[in-house]
Amino acid sequence: KSIVLEEILPKVNAKTVSWGGSTTFIETGLYDDIKNNPDLEVLDVYDKNLSDEEKNKLRRKALLVDLFISGTNAVTETGNLVNLDMYGNRTAGITFGPKNVLILAGRNKIVPDLEDAMFRIKNYAAPVNSMRLDKKTPCNKTSFCEECKSPDRICNTWTITEKSFPKGRIKIVLINEDLGF
Structure with a gap:
């Protein structure tokens, strides 16, 4: 937490900040500190007082902030970030738009390779998030991906990020704790 607040935030000189869905961000306490x-x-x-339409407007505006904060679904041992998103705002923010991106990742997100990353996401992270969000999906009952076509499906946009462009735009903080899903 102190690395983000005392080193990264001042270094990127952020005036505007937003985030994609991230349980890790909340669990670290950074959400409250930054908010x-x-x-x-x-x-x-995350503002519960906003309508869905207002939240979607903010998701679009978040693509233009100085600092976009997100978790990641998996980090491979070679450094790839692998993500699956419902709306696409989190994956969009990581790949393009915000001046700077901060990825928070617990040690539980580290996997050997892309195949393990996809497996982890489809058979753990996505079902757990579907349950957490109380979505009406088959994985909510079976605890693993059923390749569903549910209107509540959260598995809509996949991204694999291999490098940051421009260099240094994406900063990753690996946290030696099990955080998020």
Whole structure:
């Protein structure tokens, strides 16, 4: 947490901040610290007082912030970030738009290769997130991917990020704890 607040945030000189869905971000306590920072303009896509339409407007605006914070579904041992997203705002924010991206990843997200990353996401992260969000999907009952066509499906957009362009735009903080899904 201190690395983000004391080193990364000042270094990127962020004035505007937003995030994609990330349980890791909440579990670290950074969500509350950043949301309550009076020096930052925060686009809070988690705000429960907003309508779905208002949240979607914020998701679009979040693509233009100085700093976009996200978790990741998996990190391969060679450094690839592998993500699966419902709306696509998280994957879009990581790949393009925000000036800087901060990825928070617990040690439980590290996998040997892309095949293991896909397996982890389809058979653990996605079903657990579907359950957490109370989606009406088969994986909510079976705990593994059923390749469903449910309107509530959260598995819509896959991304594999191999490198950051421009160099240094994406910063990754690996946390020696099991965080997120």
